[in-house]
Structure formats: C-alpha cells, structure tokens
Amino acid sequence: MSAYVQKRLGELREQIRRHEYLYFALDSPEITDAQFDALYLELRGLEEEHPELVTADSPTQRVGGEISGQFAKVRHRSPMLSLQNAFDEEEIRAWDRRVRAVVGDQVTYVCELKIDGLAMSLTYAGGQLTRAATRGDGMTGEDVTANVRTLRSVPLTVRPLDGLPETFEVRGEVYFPLAEFEKLNREMEAAGRPAFMNPRNAGAGSVRQLDPRITASRNLQTFMYTLDPAGPARSQWDVLEGLQAMGFRVNPNRARFESIEGVIDFHSQWHERRHHLDHDIDGVVVKVDSHDQQLELGFVARSPRWAIAFKYAAEQAETVVEDIVCYVGRTGVLTPVAHLRPVVVAGVTIRNASLHNEQLVNEKGVHVGATVTVQRAGDVIPEVVSVRDPQPGWRMPARCPVCGGEVVREEPYVAHRCINPFCPAQRLERLRHYASRGAVDIDGLGYSTLQQLIDRELVKDPSDFYRLTMDQLLGLERFAEKSAENLYKRLQDSRTPQLGRFLYGLGIPQVGEATANLLAADFGQLDRLRSAGEAELLAVEGVGPSMAREISHFFQGHGGELIDRLLEVGVRPQESARTAPGPLSGKTFVFTGTLGGITRPEAEELVRSLGGKAASGVSSKTDYVVAGEAAGSKLEKAHRLKVSVIDEAAFQRLIDESRR
Ligand code: IVH
Numbered sequence: 001m002s003a004y005v006q007k008r009l010g011e012l013r014e015q016i017r018r019h020e021y022l023y024f025a026l027d028s029p030e031i032t033d034a035q036f037d038a039l040y041l042e043l044r045g046l047e048e049e050h051p052e053l054v055t056a057d058s059p060t061q062r063v064g065g066e067i068s069g070q071f072a073k074v075r076h077r078s079p080m081l082s083l084q085n086a087f088d089e090e091e092i093r094a095w096d097r098r099v100r101a102v103v104g105d106q107v108t109y110v111c112e113l114k115i116d117g118l119a120m121s122l123t124y125a126g127g128q129l130t131r132a133a134t135r136g137d138g139m140t141g142e143d144v145t146a147n148v149r150t151l152r153s154v155p156l157t158v159r160p161l162d163g164l165p166e167t168f169e170v171r172g173e174v175y176f177p178l179a180e181f182e183k184l185n186r187e188m189e190a191a192g193r194p195a196f197m198n199p200r201n202a203g204a205g206s207v208r209q210l211d212p213r214i215t216a217s218r219n220l221q222t223f224m225y226t227l228d229p230a231g232p233a234r235s236q237w238d239v240l241e242g243l244q245a246m247g248f249r250v251n252p253n254r255a256r257f258e259s260i261e262g263v264i265d266f267h268s269q270w271h272e273r274r275h276h277l278d279h280d281i282d283g284v285v286v287k288v289d290s291h292d293q294q295l296e297l298g299f300v301a302r303s304p305r306w307a308i309a310f311k312y313a314a315e316q317a318e319t320v321v322e323d324i325v326c327y328v329g330r331t332g333v334l335t336p337v338a339h340l341r342p343v344v345v346a347g348v349t350i351r352n353a354s355l356h357n358e359q360l361v362n363e364k365g366v367h368v369g370a371t372v373t374v375q376r377a378g379d380v381i382p383e384v385v386s387v388r389d390p391q392p393g394w395r396m397p398a399r400c401p402v403c404g405g406e407v408v409r410e411e412p413y414v415a416h417r418c419i420n421p422f423c424p425a426q427r428l429e430r431l432r433h434y435a436s437r438g439a440v441d442i443d444g445l446g447y448s449t450l451q452q453l454i455d456r457e458l459v460k461d462p463s464d465f466y467r468l469t470m471d472q473l474l475g476l477e478r479f480a481e482k483s484a485e486n487l488y489k490r491l492q493d494s495r496t497p498q499l500g501r502f503l504y505g506l507g508i509p510q511v512g513e514a515t516a517n518l519l520a521a522d523f524g525q526l527d528r529l530r531s532a533g534e535a536e537l538l539a540v541e542g543v544g545p546s547m548a549r550e551i552s553h554f555f556q557g558h559g560g561e562l563i564d565r566l567l568e569v570g571v572r573p574q575e576s577a578r579t580a581p582g583p584l585s586g587k588t589f590v591f592t593g594t595l596g597g598i599t600r601p602e603a604e605e606l607v608r609s610l611g612g613k614a615a616s617g618v619s620s621k622t623d624y625v626v627a628g629e630a631a632g633s634k635l636e637k638a639h640r641l642k643v644s645v646i647d648e649a650a651f652q653r654l655i656d657e658s659r660r
Pocket of ligand 1: 081082083112113114115116117118119172173225304307309438
C-alpha cells in the first residue's frame with residue numbers, strides 16, 4: 001500500500017511541477033486549469049492521509065505554516081551590482097566604442113528588456129531552493145525565502161546543469177504584473193486603504209509581507225538572467241538558455257547583435273511594443289555576450305563595464321486637475337497634491353501628482369480644472385510637467401486641513417507649516433518615521449496599525465510603543481494571536497537600534513539620514529552628543545550654523561524629553577564605532593544630481609567603507625562635490641566655496657585608485 005502511495009505521490013509531484021513550469025514559466029499550458037486542479041487536489045488529499053510522506057519540496061508546500069517574523073539580514077556572496085545608464089543614441093555609441101577599444105572589433109551584444117521590478121537572488125544547494133534574498137543595498141539584503149517559495153515560477157527543486165557546483169546562485173527580477181496591480185489597487189481602494197503608487201512598490205511590499213499567504217495571493221512573476229558561477233555557460237546567451245533548461249522563467253524577448261545598429265534598432269522597436277507587455281520596462285539592458293570578454297572589461301565602482309542600461313524617457317499623458325488637496329507631513333509641512341481625472345500612463349492609472357509647494361504650483365500655473373501633462377518614470381512619484389492654460393494665484397489654506405491649526409510660512413523657506421505640535425497628522429507621520437526602514441525599522445507598524453493605536457489613545461510618541469501589551473495588540477483589528485505576537489516581539493527587539501538610525505528616527509529638524517550617521521560616527525554615544533554645544537556640533541561635516549542651532553535646541557527642548565522617556569522604557573541606542581580608517585579617511589564627499597551607474601546611498605556607503613565621510617550639505621569642510629546629472633544648488637554653492645567638483649567618472653577613478 002505504502003509503496004503504491006509513495007509511487008503515486010512521486011508521479012503527481014513530477015507532473016504538477018512540469019505543468020507549473022509549462023503554465024507559469026513558459027505561459028504555454030498543456031492541460032486545462034480543471035485538469036491541473038484535479039492533480040493538485042489528488043496530491044493534497046494523499047498527503048493529508050499520509051502526512052509522514054510529505055516532502056519540503058512538494059508543490060503543496062510552497063506556503064509553509066510558520067510566519068517568519070522580521071526578515072533576517074543576509075550578506076550576498078558577491079555584491080548585487082547596478083548598471084551604468086545611456087539615455088540616448090550618442091551615449092550608447094560611446095559605450096560601444098569603449099567596449100571595442102578594450103576587446104577589439106569582434107563583439108556580440110545580447111539585448112534583454114530592463115524589467116522594472118525588484119532584483120532577487122536565489123540560492124540553490126543540492127538542487128533545492130535554500131535561500132531567496134532581496135537586493136537591499138547590494139551588499140546585504142533580506143531573507144525572504146518563505147515568501148519567494150510561494151511564487152509559482154520559481155522552481156523549488158532543479159536539476160543543475162552539468163558542471164555546476166553543489167551550490168549556485170540565480171539572479172533576476174520579481175515583478176507585479178500590470179493587470180494584477182490594477183486589480184489589487186481596486187481592492188485596496190474598496191477596503192478604504194491607500195493604493196500602491198506603482199507596480200514596483202506593490203511588488204516590493206508583496207515580497208516583504210510577514211505572511212507568505214499574502215505574497216502567494218498576489219500572483220507575482222519572475223524573469224531570471226544571471227547564473228553564478230556560470231558552470232558550462234561561456235556567454236550570457238548560454239546562461240539564458242541554461243536557466244530556461246533548468247526550469248526558470250526567462251524573458252523570451254531577447255536578441256543578439258554584432259553591431260550597435262542592431263541594438264539601437266531593438267531599443268526603438270520595443271519603445272512601442274512595450275505597451276503590450278504585462279510589466280513595465282524602463283529600457284533595454286545591453287550585455288557583452290562572451291564571458292571571456294566580460295572578464296577583460298571588468299568593473300567600475302559598482303557596475304560592470306560589459307553591460308549598460310539603455311533607458312527610455314519618462315512617459316507622459318494629458319488629463320485634468322479635479323482638485324488640489326494639501327497633505328500634512330511629519331514636520332507639519334503642507335504638500336499640495338493634484339487629484340487628477342484618472343489617466344493611464346505606461347500601463348498604470350495615475351490619480352495623483354505631487355505639486356511640492358505653493359511657489360511651484362504658481363510657477364507652473366496649476367489650478368483646479370486645468371488641463372495638464374503628467375509624467376511617470378519607473379518608481380518616481382508622478383509629476384505635472386506642464387499646464388495648457390496656466391493661471392497663477394493658487395493659495396495655501398490659512399488653516400491646517402487636518403487639525404485647523406495655524407499655517408505659517410517661515411521665510412526664507414518656501415514651505416508652509418502647520419505649527420500645532422499636537423496635530424494628529426504630524427503625530428502619525430512622526431510615529432511612522434520612527435518605525436521606518438532607514439530609522440529604527442519596526443516591520444509591521446504601517447499606517448493602518450498606527451492609526452488604530454492613536455485612535456485608541458495607546459500611543460502618543462515612540463516611547464509608548466514599548467509599553468504596549470499583548471492584550472492591547474490583540475484588540476486591534478486584523479490582529480490574530482500570531483500577528484500580535486510577531487509585532488510584540490519586533491517591538492521588544494527594537495530597543496537597541498544603532499545610534500545613527502535612532503537619531504534619524506527622532507526626526508530632529510533638518511537632520512536627514514546622512515547627517516544622523518555623521519553625528520553618530522563623530523560622537524559615538526548619545527550622552528556625548530546630547531551634552532555637545534553648538535560649537536562642537538559645528539565641527540561635524542555637513543552641519544552648518546542653522547542646523548547646529550536646531551539640533552541643540554531640539555536636545556534642550558521636547559527632543560530631550562522624548563529621549564528621556566525612551567531611555568525610561570529601556571531603549572538603548574548602540575554606541576557607534578568611529579569610522580574605521582581607510583584610504584579616504586579625512587575626506588568628505590557630497591553628492592548632488594542623479595548618478596548613472598550607482599545610487600546615491602550606494603555611493604555614500606562606498607565612501608564610508610573606504611574610511612571617508614558622506615555629508616548632505618556643501619560647506620568649506622567638503623573635499624569633493626560629486627555632480628551627477630541635473631545637479632542644482634549644491635553645485636553652485638561648491639563653486640562659490642571653491643570646493644573641488646568632480647563628475648561620476650572621476651569619482652569612480654578615485655574609488656578605483658583608493659582600492660589599489
Ligand atoms: S543585469 C551586473 N539584466 O536593473 C548587472 N539587470 O539598474 C546585473 N534589471 O539591479 C544586472 N532587468 O535589478 C540585468 N535583464 C536585466 C535586468 C536587470 C532589470 C535591473 C536589476 C539591476 C538594475 C540595474
């Protein structure tokens with residue numbers, strides 16, 4: 001009997017895996033959904049009768065029973081890199097010339113679509129999926145294995161290609177299909193919850209769910225494109241074919257060319273065709289095919305020289321402004337937002353666009369009823385680029401739309417602020433800020449949970465988080481035993497944040513992430529920082545007179561009281577190691593504008609890893625201002641203060657040299 005059952009279980013699993021692959025990876029099912037369901041139900045039934053025969057890699061085990069709690073941080077075996085960008089034909093031709101100058105004239109390029117999703121690393125050991133991790137900052141990501149196991153196009157077991165070692169890694173993109181995204185947002189709105197801004201955010205949110213069943217319900221998709229080590233593959237094309245042969249979902253829209261003309265042609269063809277895809281693309285990734293040539297070309301800072309993202313410009317559409325509404329942020333700043341007649345831009349419905357501040361509303365001439373052109377690019381907030389019939393004269397409300405408090409504009413700033421410190425909107429945002437990822441990072445404290453905690457008068461400031469009891473959490477809507485327990489545990493675990501994150505989470509006026517880290521690195525301990533005078537603060541990179549005044553004022557006033565309350569409930573910020581010495585010790589960098597091959601946090605981390613400092617504002621203490629595209633006022637200030645200004649290429653040379 002048991003032998004029969006075992007055999008049947010094996011057959012069913014094998015068949016289901018095959019049909020999942022045909023359906024989810026190749027989009028070409030051979031059987032109907034009903035036939036598939038019959039196989040699945042038979043398997044599940046047999047396993048229920050024989051729980052001792054259930055295996056971890058059975059197709060029924062995609063969702064494990066346990067909810068994982070917070071995500072563990074995991075270090076990538078090799079960094080997950082970024083790509084350099086080319087924005088037009090001229091730039092892609094220049095890249096082609098640089099490639100040929102190194103490897104000679106015989107080059108084949110592989111063109112792949114640049115999926116606007118989130119990068120994912122999958123580790124297989126002994127043919128089993130053992131770990132899935134997000135990209136994070138490129139060096140460390142988050143372990144999201146339980147969630148990624150629920151994605152039907154990710155094989156749980158594979159037969160490795162001949163020549164692959166026991167453990168290997170596959171990388172690619174996870175994305176939220178556009179139709180699924182629209183469906184999810186309709187559901188969110190119906191439930192009175194905030195809609196996701198774009199498919200990419202929704203995808204990131206879905207992969208970071210604490211309950212894998214939610215991830216499973218979102219129908220995320222994948223495309224894989226990297227195999228490390230490459231085993232028998234000698235080229236990128238081999239890699240893509242090898243991945244496909246092992247059962248991964250590989251994008252069929254790819255091609256090889258021996259001239260850059262072919263690449264340019266592929267790029268322009270997909271400019272139109274991309275609207276028929278079920279996902280966003282923000283360009284074409286061009287890769288040198290041969291692995292030998294890739295090796296010869298090597299890397300610059302955090303991106304390979306053998307690949308480049310050939311980007312598309314942001315997409316635009318016309319619509320009408322139905323209303324202009326003000327939102328109140330953490331510091332009381334009012335941000336006007338245009339509510340738009342819904343319009344589809346690049347496959348996604350846009351309903352809102354930020355207008356930033358009163359001055360910008362009037363410079364553009366935005367008014368209720370205006371016909372405007374809006375634009376959406378990848379994961380940035382939709383923007384109003386122009387107005388057909390501009391009319392100046394829009395005014396900020398004189399009273400806060402949330403609490404009715406007084407609204408003032410503090411010259412010379414352009415922002416208007418609600419100055420009521422008890423304004424509920426500000427309170428909500430301050431709590432959310434403390435718990436946010438760059439700050440103390442308490443997963444699971446989203447807006448809806450915070451709003452409930454505020455409404456029940458359970459929390460007023462972050463110190464109240466640490467007084468919450470299990471019973472109080474259990475009383476919240478949508479909280480069951482398990483979720484309450486998880487949140488409770490995460491709250492307890494968050495009592496020992498790194499000093500820099502803690503300082504950032506306090507929301508000291510003018511102090512962003514970079515400055516908070518510099519303060520932590522310079523003072524090392526909270527006590528030393530609290531007792532520092534303005535003169536000592538001024539000695540910190542990136543801190544100018546007005547910021548020094550704000551910081552000291554903050555510690556003497558309500559900020560100091562908040563810290564005392566946090567200490568009282570047992571919060572203990574961890575002392576910060578002084579920056580380790582390195583080749584860039586004593587050098588301070590400020591980044592401005594958009595960098596091409598690396599994101600700003602990555603560039604700042606790179607500087608810190610080599611012993612240097614990254615500041616947010618330019619002062620006479622700055623050694624280098626690294627100017628990317630569309631650099632603004634910081635660049636002017638650098639010129640005025642005669643600080644060295646370098647471009648991204650020069651920055652990368654500097655980094656390359658410091659590493660030698
Ligand atoms: S290759 C070393 N191929 O774009 C190069 N990346 O801007 C590794 N991306 O972080 C990337 N589609 O998340 C590559 N077909 C594709 C891609 C792709 C999307 C993303 C990837 C990467 C980012 C770089």
